[in-house]
């Protein structure tokens with residue numbers, strides 16, 4: 001099929017994929033089905049764990065009177081169709097059974113159980129096309145890898161994608177000398193941070209933050225109501241979490257992991273199927289995670305406030321000279337009221353069209 005038509009279909013499939021949730025353990029996937037003449041026939045996207053995959057949603061969206069047009073059709077998907085029976089049946093088999101003749105995918109599935117859909121399809125006479133190898137628009141292929149990067153990385157490494165968050169004064173402090181820290185950043189930055197909480201599977205803090213700030217760690221909408229999705233609240237450290245601590249209250253669940261072993265913490269969260277985790281501090285826990293190379297993405301909110309004294313966002317990382325500084329890659333900057341947000345990813349991980357990480 002003409003590259004122009006496949007590019008347009010992949011572009012649309014990516015728009016659809018972006019409608020999917022960032023939370024819930026499953027990837028965001030979109031699918032567009034073109035008939036043999038290249039005309040759009042149906043589209044679908046994955047709405048989250050337990051709901052149909054994008055391919056199944058697209059197949060189900062083909063009107064009964066147009067089902068004959070599936071013979072010889074081309075399915076364009078952002079992620080390789082799965083070949084395993086999980087909570088839903090395998091998509092590779094569903095596409096084959098429907099009469100689809102060609103499947104184009106942008107990103108290979110790294111999931112040990114689900115991978116291999118493309119080779120299964122090829123074994124069953126369906127033409128399978130890797131978008132990059134077939135010369136589709138590289139910008140679209142990169143977009144697909146970026147969209148799925150957190151998920152594919154989490155699946156490949158068997159630990160969640162870890163976002164670290166700091167909210168600091170202009171001089172990099174997270175609290176004043178007396179330990180007070182409410183509020184360094186303004187309402188827009190705090191609303192943004194709450195929106196991010198609603199897009200992660202878990203929030204992790206150390207016992208120090210719980211005891212100093214008594215945060216609720218819930219995700220709230222700008223009008224103060226609980227967001228529909230509440231992340232698991234995780235407190236790490238040996239000290240007790242006070243009975244009256246707000247983190248113990250709902251909505252949603254909380255968990256106390258009495259350890260300093262952050263690899264074990266992430267392994268436990270992976271075991272629970274969590275792929276996107278936000279580390280909200282404090283400085284001790286964040287520094288430990290950074291030293292261990294566990295933080296993938298940093299969200300640094302910076303307020304035009306000077307404190308002059310008080311703890312910094314990050315403690316000693318073992319860097320003694322500027323040549324050894326950890327230089328992160330800026331992915332985005334946003335102005336949030338009077339404050340700024342800088343989103344950066346660790347230099348050791350970045351998406352490529354090969355999907356290598």
Ligand SMILES: NC(=O)c1ccc[n+]([C@@H]2O[C@H](COP(=O)([O-])OP(=O)(O)OC[C@H]3O[C@@H](n4cnc5c(N)ncnc54)[C@H](OP(=O)(O)O)[C@@H]3O)[C@@H](O)[C@H]2O)c1
Pocket residue numbers: 165166167168173174175179180181184205206207208209210212213236237238239240259260261262280281282283284285286288289311
């Ligand atoms: N502005 C911000 O973005 C922000 C965010 C969060 C906190 N804060 C501020 O940070 C201050 C609290 O700082 P903090 O550093 O005490 O908080 P923290 O990092 O939340 O807690 C530190 C505690 O976590 C436990 N822990 C768990 N794993 C650890 C590991 N791998 N290494 C070391 N300790 C580990 C230890 O407690 P155990 O002894 O119980 O094991 C340690 O004392 C407060 O003033 C708070 O307001 C600011």
